[in-house]
Amino acid sequence: MPTRTSQRWIDWAIIAVMALIAFFMLLPFAWLFSMSFRTVRDAYQMPPSFVPPRLDFDNYRAVLNSSIPFLQIYANSVEVAVLVTVGQLITCTLAAFAFARLNFAGRDTLFFVMLAGLLFPAQVTIIPIYLGYGRIGLLNRPIGLALMYLTSAFGVFLVRQFMRSQPKALEEAALMDGASYLKIFFRISLPQLRPALASLGIITFTQTWNYYFQARVLLEPQDAMTLPIAMDVLRGYLGSGNLALVMAAMSMSVLPVILLFLLAQKMVIEGIAMTGIKT
């Protein structure tokens, strides 16, 4: 049996090792931001920078002024992420309320059928959606991508799990007093759900911001692209020697997600832990 001091020593050794690993985990991000501040001329100079060599936003301006419609692409990403986040908050909360609080025939079957949807990858839905969008003119429009994701089984599941962990005494009391379900939903349930909705909102926004497979199939012209697919184009289009510009574009692209995460780390992590445990 280890003594107290040797246990302490092990604790510190583990912390030291974890610190070293954390350092390497963060290195690619340090490189990304630092290289975005290099001059285009020095972009490929060795050794690489892990600390910004200067603070000059030339490269950022150059990306905005490049022949790639970067601002339009950025706006597309914002449009899709905001529409999907708002959409999911509405549709998932409504469905979760019904699944968690109301009794109706076929409820559990319907819930199961929706959950099974988590097993169908985008690969098995994209071809008909592509063909259908082609017919109704939604191809190459960011809104087409947003429409696909206005609800999610994951979101319904997350909110339902959270709701089931909440007491329903208040809702029952309101029902006894003759309040309508709509009123109960808006006045009593929604305010209680705030932590779950914050988690869902942040997770959904991040996920949507990062979609690649679907976006790549559905959005071809540059001014219809979202950021993740545009980065690949930017890398090839601007060619070698402009590593600094690609990294400037990347820095701008990851910024919203990193800010959101720094502001709400706890909610993201709790949301993920919550859905992970209670399956």
Place this chain on the structure above:
Amino acid sequence: MLAAVARQPSDLQRLQARTGYLFIFPSFALYVIFVLAPVVVTCILSFTYFDPMAGSRWVGLDNYVRFFTDDRSQQIFWNTLRFTAFAVTGNICVGMLFALALDREMPGPLLYFFRLAFFLPVIIAAAFVSIVWGYFYGDDLGVINYYLIHLGLSPIHWLTSSRYAMMSIVIMDVWKNAGFFMIIFIAALQGVPKTLVEAAVMDGAGYWRRFFRIVLPWISPVVFFAIVYASIGALQVFESIVILTQGGPGDATRSMSIYIVEEAFDSFEIGYAASVAVIMTVVILAITVLQFLASRAWVRH
């Protein structure tokens, strides 16, 4: 009087049912339009030769036969399974090690920093981090090779040799996703009853013995969930490979997702691509069912 009392709950029930259907309608309608219906259509397409101009025709199992007899698609199929096996093992093991390392007494700010550092790669798009790793893995101008040469070691063809390319992609995948599983495992570890672990300490069981005999069985439902989740994600691997190697060298790293997109939207072999997508889905379903059966046999609470 009695009749009125009896009717009361049934009115309420009807109201409840109507509200219930109304509330799930938006989600369910969208789910049918964007998931269920496309899945059915893809299954149908997989039995056809699709040609909107000359007219599509029914070809039975031809597309499937082609997939399972073609050398190239066989390689792509096994690439995908190989990637999945390595990536899932790596992510689950590393995620568990991180979780065990952080599931102990340490100063609050330190814990906050570690969780941040390990989780940051999870939230950044695979497309973005792959571009960064692409420069890290470069042959001549690569960051890693630069330091390898400085240390007197020989440079490695991370992405351009068919021996290492898949491993390089797996390494990046573990770097990116292990933090996600860490978070899930930390939450699970905190649910293990302290008394159980303390009793084992009293009995003189060492750390790893306690872990394998008590902790791991206790959290095994979460571990099974994590394995299923990781497998579903890994089988769909797409952008990290597209960006790092474009499936090469040769077909060494080409995955089923890449193949589906190339066949469907470059060659316009819609029917064939649909069959590949169906096969991928069947693999996902099979892995899920297998793992749930295994978990039922293993997990005893």
